[in-house]
Amino acid sequence: MKKRIILGSASPRRRELLSQIGVEFEVRVSDKEEIYKSSIPEEIVKELSLMKAENVASDLLENIADGSIKDTVVIGADTIVVLDDEILGKPSDEEDAVCMLTRLQGREHWVYTGVAVLDFGPDGEKTVINYPVGTKVYVNAMTEDEIRAYVATKDPLDKAGAYGIQGRFAAYIDRIDGDYYNVVGLPVSRVYRTLRECGGQ
Amino acid sequence: MKKRIILGSASPRRRELLSQIGVEFEVRVSDKEEIYKSSIPEEIVKELSLMKAENVASDLLENIADGSIKDTVVIGADTIVVLDDEILGKPSDEEDAVCMLTRLQGREHWVYTGVAVLDFGPDGEKTVINYPVGTKVYVNAMTEDEIRAYVATKDPLDKAGAYGIQGRFAAYIDRIDGDYYNVVGLPVSRVYRTLRECGGQ
Numbered sequence: 001m002k003k004r005i006i007l008g009s010a011s012p013r014r015r016e017l018l019s020q021i022g023v024e025f026e027v028r029v030s031d032k033e034e035i036y037k038s039s040i041p042e043e044i045v046k047e048l049s050l051m052k053a054e055n056v057a058s059d060l061l062e063n064i065a066d067g068s069i070k071d072t073v074v075i076g077a078d079t080i081v082v083l084d085d086e087i088l089g090k091p092s093d094e095e096d097a098v099c100m101l102t103r104l105q106g107r108e109h110w111v112y113t114g115v116a117v118l119d120f121g122p123d124g125e126k127t128v129i130n131y132p133v134g135t136k137v138y139v140n141a142m143t144e145d146e147i148r149a150y151v152a153t154k155d156p157l158d159k160a161g162a163y164g165i166q167g168r169f170a171a172y173i174d175r176i177d178g179d180y181y182n183v184v185g186l187p188v189s190r191v192y193r194t195l196r197e198c199g200g201q
Numbered sequence: 202m203k204k205r206i207i208l209g210s211a212s213p214r215r216r217e218l219l220s221q222i223g224v225e226f227e228v229r230v231s232d233k234e235e236i237y238k239s240s241i242p243e244e245i246v247k248e249l250s251l252m253k254a255e256n257v258a259s260d261l262l263e264n265i266a267d268g269s270i271k272d273t274v275v276i277g278a279d280t281i282v283v284l285d286d287e288i289l290g291k292p293s294d295e296e297d298a299v300c301m302l303t304r305l306q307g308r309e310h311w312v313y314t315g316v317a318v319l320d321f322g323p324d325g326e327k328t329v330i331n332y333p334v335g336t337k338v339y340v341n342a343m344t345e346d347e348i349r350a351y352v353a354t355k356d357p358l359d360k361a362g363a364y365g366i367q368g369r370f371a372a373y374i375d376r377i378d379g380d381y382y383n384v385v386g387l388p389v390s391r392v393y394r395t396l397r398e399c400g401g402q
Contacts, residue, residue, distance in 0.1 A: 171390055192373075
């Protein structure tokens with residue numbers, strides 16, 4: 001029997017990726033807060049993804065009469081862009097996006113997605129699987145005109161690091177080492193393997 | 202002034218990729234034959250892409266009164282999947298697709314796209330730019346059930362190497378080294394740079 005799968009993310013890109021590989025799932029998002037203690041990028045995304053998954057599970061539990069979640073897998077994920085050990089979040093405005101892209105162009109950076117899978121068995125027992133996946137991204141040199149033209153598309157404004165690899169910015173991605181879908185927001189092949197191990201697929 | 206751009210490929214995936222990076226272009230496909238002499242994968246895709254572009258240009262010329270193509274860029278492309286120096290084409294049927302995927306799973310292979318750009322200047326003079334781009338693809342181990350389930354989706358049947366990285370098969374791609382879009386069918390960042398150099402962008 002396949003388990004019930006819950007994706008604990010509001011990101012339309014993560015929904016698309018999980019659908020793309022044929023997984024059937026529901027989406028639940030918690031409005032509980034996420035905080036982290038680490039200062040190491042790989043650890044931060046692990047913490048954040050775990051907290052997202054735990055918050056969704058805790059919301060679920062509040063609505064379950066017998067107090068336990070059974071035969072269910074809850075997935076949390078969080079993606080960050082890292083340049084020289086500094087985390088680039090979503091840009092605050094267009095000028096901030098221009099700044100970020102000016103720093104990213106002509107060199108390589110890392111994208112990390114943290115994945116947390118809470119695997120609830122038939123008796124409600126919980127197994128936690130939590131890991132970061134990193135992809136190295138090489139961005140071509142860009143002129144200021146190219147950066148401003150890309151920012152004018154508004155594509156960067158809702159994205160960590162001020163770019164989306166899956167859109168027009170593809171013109172500037174020289175190459176990657178790692179999982180492409182990890183840069184989009186979910187390392188689907190690794191997640192698929194995890195789900196298979198949990199009995200989620 | 203931007204040049205007129207013609208994509209000499211019937212592939213809907215290549216059209217989508219060129220549109221994705223914001224290039225405006227027309228599609229022209231020639232029914233002239235393409236043959237190659239080389240036995241080296243990188244050379245074969247160079248030859249095939251060049252012949253596609255030359256065939257489209259020669260069709261165009263037949264319809265031009267003054268006998269010359271001006272301020273126009275013609276793009277040809279051809280993609281192959283290479284495993285241990287053997288070229289894997291499109292599978293002949295479902296069993297052939299199962300065979301190919303059985304060989305590809307659990308290891309790495311190369312995907313090469315040849316790109317040919319014919320750059321016609323204001324006086325009809327032609328510059329030829331022709332190169333291969335390679336991406337290394339690592340496919341996870343797959344069970345026979347997984348291979349047969351993927352083949353049953355029919356997705357492999359029209360694709361060299363019997364898979365499409367952009368669909369459900371993403372579940373089995375561990376990672377890549379190189380340009381993701383090169384595996385889909387067109388190395389967009391390299392093509393974008395070439396077009397910029399030609400005055401096509």
